[in-house]
């Protein structure tokens with residue numbers, strides 16, 4: 001019986017294949033084997049889809065599934081690559097097997113294709129019409145589609161073009177005949193374009209869902225951008241038969257969008273630059289004002305004291321004013337350097353366990369004079385037994401000093417300031433509260449920003465660079481804490497709260513106590529001071545001589561080298577930035593002599609950054625002291641250094 005079936009199938013002009021319920025090929029003739037590009041023996045008795053996996057997802061696959069599901073015969077047309085032929089396929093299912101019959105229709109298809117290129121045929125619309133009316137109708141549809149500025153294409157299951165309108169030719173230069181029957185790859189589209197396209201077309205076939213794709217396509221006029229809608233055209237069984245693709249050239253829209261967004265970006269960048277410039281200009285105006293203001297009393301009093309005779313009281317007052325204003329200037333410069341160190345992440349904390357009561361008391365001491373001048377009372381509320389924090393005592397004092405000096409600055413004459421120290425859980429909390437001018441709600445969120453002041457106008461009533469709070473915030477952060485500002489608004493006072501983590505295990509205190517240089521003697525110490533600036537050189541020499549040191553000065557590194565061999569000093573204090581030979585090179589030369597014991601050296605310099613400090617240590621200096629230095633501190637450092645080497 002089986003042989004008989006095989007024999008009959010072999011005699012058929014078309015191809016025939018029969019599968020069982022498991023898709024095993026039970027009968028086949030040679031024509032079909034050829035259509036699938038396989039040997040007769042390769043297919044017979046095998047699972048058809050396993051032998052021909054490339055057909056999964058093609059029309060024959062879906063039509064077979066549909067016929068089985070509906071137990072109903074079906075008919076469709078499919079292009080088979082191996083023979084490069086079109087076939088009309090009939091599928092006949094029954095309970096136990098399924099038979100497919102293949103009729104070669106390539107000739108008819110070729111005829112249709114040429115007609116399609118010339119006269120597009122829309123069978124869906126025209127089956128009811130006689131041939132003359134149908135031809136007229138087809139002409140109308142063709143005209144309609146060809147007049148469209150949108151690109152209209154149709155693809156079959158194998159993603160081959162079956163139709164393109166004239167807009168495609170106008171855009172790409174490819175006439176319909178060059179496309180029809182071909183895939184994207186075959187018409188010569190670059191791989192990176194067609195692989196994306198074929199993926200989306202495949203998705204539309206698989207899901208029967210509309211897809212959208214935006215793509216850049218090469219055209220004779222250059223690259224164009226298209227937005228395409230892929231619409232699966234379903235047959236009566238709801239299976240996609242064709243894919244309709246409608247593409248619109250959106251190059252101009254895209255260009256306009258891009259130009260607009262570029263314009264917006266440029267405007268934003270310009271506005272930002274303008275804002276930065278404005279802030280910079282304001283900052284420079286404030287900076288020059290702040291640096292100049294203390295110069296006025298310094299120069300004025302210096303002139304007065306030089307040219308006239310005053311009693312001791314007036315003389316002392318003048319000197320105090322000079323000192324106070326020089327300190328203000330040094331503070332401003334220190335703030336600028338701090339900000340620069342913070343911005344570059346170069347601020348180094350010298351940490352040890354810190355008793356905050358001592359820190360706050362030391363900070364109060366430094367603002368006391370100014371507070372007294374304004375008759376502002378500073379009230380302290382220290383809770384007993386607040387734990388220590390791990391931090392840099394000088395930097396923590398700087399935090400409290402900043403908050404306190406602002407409180408004094410923005411408090412009205414005769415008012416009071418409160419400062420609390422408490423422990424809340426595992427945190428130490430410092431609260432600085434004033435009853436002064438307060439902070440406007442719109443400025444409050446920016447209060448810790450660098451260079452920000454509520455009032456940066458020329459008529460502003462308070463001085464400062466708008467850096468203090470930015471430094472406070474960064475320093476507190478570096479200590480693992482937080483700082484917040486509160487104010488109910490203008491004239492409602494302000495409260496600043498600093499929270500710092502408390503050390504859990506008690507560690508021996510290492511907080512330096514302020515030392516006094518009064519009792520220090522440097523008698524018997526030979527010191528060589530090198531500085532190209534005469535004033536600075538003489539000042540250092542004067543301070544050290546007052547404490548009994550024997551000081552020799554040199555105005556350059558060359559002079560210092562000559563003096564060095566005669567003097568054999570105990571300590572070298574050298575400036576860094578000097579003409580011809582700098583301080584680093586000077587010390588390196590001296591160190592190269594390999595003198596025993598090695599001379600201790602201090603770099604006293606206006607190069608005050610952390611980087612400069614490192615360079616000084618690397619060059620062999622034991623200490624790096626930034627200018628300006630107060631006399632007391634200078635003497636203490638020199639005395640300490642001498643003690644260390646003894």
Ligand code: ADP
Pocket residue numbers: 402406407410434436437438439447452453454455463464465466467468469470493494
């Ligand atoms: P400045 O050195 O200019 O005071 P700060 O960073 O310390 O810089 O402060 C920035 C600005 O914050 C001040 O100019 C002022 O407008 C506002 N501010 C700071 N502290 C207070 C305060 N206690 N009361 C009211 N305003 C304050």
